Amino acid sequence: xxxxxxxxxxxxxxxxxxxxxxxxxxxxxxxxxxxxxxxxxxxxxxxxxxxxxxxxxxxxxxxxxxxxxxxxxxxxxxxxxxxxxxxxxxxxxxxxxxxxxxxxxxxxxxxxxxxxxxxxxxxxxxxxxxxxxxxxxxxxxxxxx
Numbered sequence: 048x049x050x051x052x053x054x055x056x057x058x059x060x061x062x063x064x065x066x067x068x069x070x071x072x073x074x075x076x077x078x079x080x081x082x083x084x085x086x087x088x089x090x091x092x093x094x095x096x097x098x099x100x101x102x103x104x105x106x107x108x109x110x111x112x113x114x115x116x117x118x119x120x121x122x123x124x125x126x127x128x129x130x131x132x133x134x135x136x137x138x139x140x141x142x143x144x145x146x147x148x149x150x151x152x153x154x155x156x157x158x159x160x161x162x163x164x165x166x167x168x169x170x171x172x173x174x175x176x177x178x179x180x181x182x183x184x185x186x187x188x189x190x191x192x
């Protein structure tokens with residue numbers, strides 16, 4: 048990873064941790080980079096989130112990196128196929144909090160960009176019981192574009 052991309056990723060992570068309205072002591076937070084040597088206009092990273100018994104919702108948001116003109120969005124998909132999404136403001140700042148009701152099971156959280164340029168991001172995701180984050184849920188990157 049180029050040094051400038053790494054710096055952007057670190058700065059974005061610091062911003063989302065400091066400004067995110069969805070901050071949680073139990074949150075799974077991942078930094079990523081959509082694109083690569085041959086940029087793709089529709090790159091999507093996919094995370095699998097396993098939520099335990101008692102789960103009432105999964106919540107997520109994404110922070111757009113510093114690339115101007117590239118919109119980054121987050122989507123949560125529950126085990127029955129229902130989905131909800133939100134987009135982050137261009138060039139930094141977190142998206143609105145996505146809250147998808149559902150019980151225990153395997154959820155997908157996707158992070159997508161809409162332009163040819165490469166883009167960094169930081170994504171927050173967690174399982175909840177009411178307004179309380181559940182400790183110990185499992186999140187893993189299953190597709191990296």
